[in-house]
Amino acid sequence: MKDKKLKDETILSYDNYKDQHGAVVPPLYQNSLFTFESWDHIDKAFDGKYENFIYSRLLNPTVKVAEDKIAAICGGEKAKLCASGIAAITSAILHCVNANDHIITIQNIYGPTNNFISKYLKEKFNITSTFIDGKDVKNFENAIQENTKLIYLESPASLTYELQDLKAISALAKSRSIKTVIDNTWASPVFQKPLKLGIDIEVHSVSKYLGGHSDVVAGVIVSKATILDSILGNEHELLGAKMAPFEGWLILRSLRTLMIRMKAHQENAMHVSQYLENHDKVKQVFYPGLESFPQYDLAQKQMTGSSGLLSFELQTKDIQKIKTFVDSLTFFKLGVSWGGHDSLVYAPVISYLKELSPEKFEAMGINASIIRISVGLENYQDLIGDLSDSLDLI
Template identity: 55%
Template sequence: MRKQQPITELVFDGDNNIDPYGAVVPPVYQSSLFTFDSWESLEQAFADKENSVIYTRGNNPTVQFVEQKLASLAGGEKAKLFSSGMAAISAGIIHFLAQGDHLITLKNIYGPTATLIRNVLVAKMGVEVSYVSGECLNEIEQAIKPNTRLIYLESPSSVVFSLQDLEQISALAKKHNIATMIDNTWATPIYQKPLALGIDLEVHSCSKYLGGHSDIIAGALIARQSLIKDICLQEYELLGAKLAPVEASMLLRSLRTLPLRMERHQQSALRVAEFLQQQPQVAKVFYPGLPSFAQASLARQQMTGFSGLFSFKLNTDDLAKIKKFFNALILFQKGVSWGGHESLIYAPAISCSVEQTPEHMQRMGISYSDMRISIGLENAEDLIADLANALAKL
C-alpha cells in the first residue's frame, strides 16, 4: 500500500479510533483518574507508567490519541504533549543539562527561551552558554567544549529567520556525543522534518500553526521512544505540565486542516513578501520563501515549504513614524504570538527591551524598525492594500 499523504493521516483515524461506537470525533476523557479491577492490573500499570492510563497528570486516552497523530506526522516514534510550548521547551532543555554543563544555542531564539537560559540555566544551575549565529558549521564546531551536552536550534530563527544546516549540525553533534534539540514551530512537520535529518528532539508550540485558531495553549516534544520515555518519567511527570483532555481534542480538530492551512499561509505570505521588498519604505524583507533570501538554497534543501511568519525592516529609525505606520494598520491586528487564522503585526523590540538585557538585544540585532508579521487566512490582496495604506503614512 502506498504511503499516505499528511492530510490523509491527519483526517483518517481508521482502527486507531478510541471511541467504541465509531464516532468520527474521538471522545474527550475528562477524568482525573482511571480505576482497575485488581491489585495485579494496577501493579502492571505502574510497571509501564510511560504508556499506562492511571492518572491524567501522566497519561489520558484523549491526549495519547493526539500524541500518536503528532508523532506520525513528524516521523518520530513518540510524542508528548505539554500545557504550553515553554513547558515543553523547559522540560526538553533541562533533561539534557546539569550543573557545570555547556550549552550551544543561537543569538536569535524565542525570547522566553532566551530568558529561561539566562535566568534559570545560567543563574541557578551554573550552566555555561555559547551563542552563535548558527549559519556556519565551523562557528558551532569552534564553540564545542569537553562539557558541551546540548546544541539548541531554531530554524528559521526568531526575528531574522536565519537557517541552520540541520543535517550537518546533527552529524557534528553525534561525532562529539552531543544531543541536539530544535524548535520546529515555524515550519511545522508539514514543511520540515528535523528528526529525519538527525536531530534528537523536536519541540513545538502547538499554540501556533498546529493549533491554528488562537484558542489553544499547548506544546509538544517528539523524538525516539527511549528519549520521550526518559522525559516522561522525569521532567514531564515531576513538573506537572500536562495538557488538558479538552485542549487535546481541540488540537486534534486543528490538525485535521493543518496541511490546507499551511498551503494558504505560504501562498499569501509569499505574495505579501514580494510586495514589501518592492517598497521604498522597506529596507529589507526576511522571508526564507523568497528567491532573494540569503539562504534560499539551504531553505529549499531542508524544507518542502514555508509558513506565513516573516519580518521586514522599515527604512527609518524615527520612532514616531514607525508608530504611525504600526497604528495605521487595520487588517493586521496588533498582538503577540502567531500562526492563527488572523493576520498579526508585532514589533519584537517592544518585548525584547523589557525582557532581554541590552547586551542580548544587541546580540540579536533588533531595533524598533523591525516588524514581524503573521499572515493569516485573509485575502492576500486585502492584506497588501492594508500595508500599502500604512506605508504611505511614512
C-alpha cells in the same frame, strides 16, 4: 493497505477508533483518573506506567490520539503534549544537561528560551552557554568545550529567520556525543522534518501553527521512545506541565486542517513578502521563501516550504511614524504570538528590550524599525491593501 506508510494528510484526517460508537470525532475524555476492576488489574497497569491510562497527568486517551498523530508526521516514535511551548522547551533542555555542563545555541532564539539558558540555568546549576551566529557550521565546531552536552537550535530563528544547516550540525553533534534539540515551530512538521535529518529532539509551541486557531496555549516534544520515556519519567511527571484533555481535543480538531492551512499561509506570505520587498518605504524583508533571502538555497534543501511569519525593516527610523504604521493597520491586529488564522502585527522593540539586555537585542540583528507580521488566512489582496494604506501614511 494495512502496513503501508501513510502520507501526512491521511494520518492527520483519518481516525478509526473502535470504542466510539462510529462517532466521526474521537471523544473527549474529560477525566482525571481511570478506575480498575481489581488489585491485579491496577498492579499490572503500573508495569507500563506511561503506556496505560492511570492518571491524566501522565496519559489521557484524547491527548494520546493527538500525540500519536504529531509523532507520526514528524517521523518520531513518540510525542508528548505539554501545557505550553516553553514547558516543552525547558523539559527537553533539562533532559539533556546536568549541573556544570555547557550548551551551544544561536543568538536569535526565542527570548524566554534565551533567558532560561543564559540566566536561569547558569544561576541555579552553573550551566554555561555560548551564543553563536548559527549560519556557519564551523562556529558550532569552534564553540564545543569538553563539557558541551547540548546544541540547541531554532531554524528558522526568531525575527530574522536565519537558518542552521540541520544535517551538518546533527552529524557534528553525534560525532562528539552531544545531544541536539530544535524548536521547529516556524516551519511546522509540514515544511521541515528535523528528526529525519538526525536531530534528537524536536519541540514546538503548539500555540502557533499546530493549534492554528489562536485558542490554545500548548507545546509538544517529539523524539525516539527512549528519550521520550526518560522525559516522561523525569521532567514531565515531576514538573507537571501536562496538557488538559480539552486542549488535546482542540488540537486534534486543528490537526485535521494543518496541511491545507500551512499551504494557504505560505501562499499568502509569498504574495505579501513580494509586495513588501518591492515597496520603496521598506528597506528589507526577512522571509526564507523569497529568492532574495541570503540562505535561500539551504531553505530549499532542508525545508519543503515556508510558513506565514515574516519581518521587514521600514526605511524610517522615526518612532512616531513606525507607531502610526502599526496603529493604522486593520486586518493585522496588534498582538504577540502568531501562527493562527488571524493576521497579526508586532514590533519586537516593544517587549524585547524589556526582556533582554540592549546588547542581546542588538546581537539579534534587530532594531526599532523591524516589524513582524503573521500572515493569516484572510484574502492576500485585502492584506496587501491594508499594508499599502498604512505605508501611505508614513
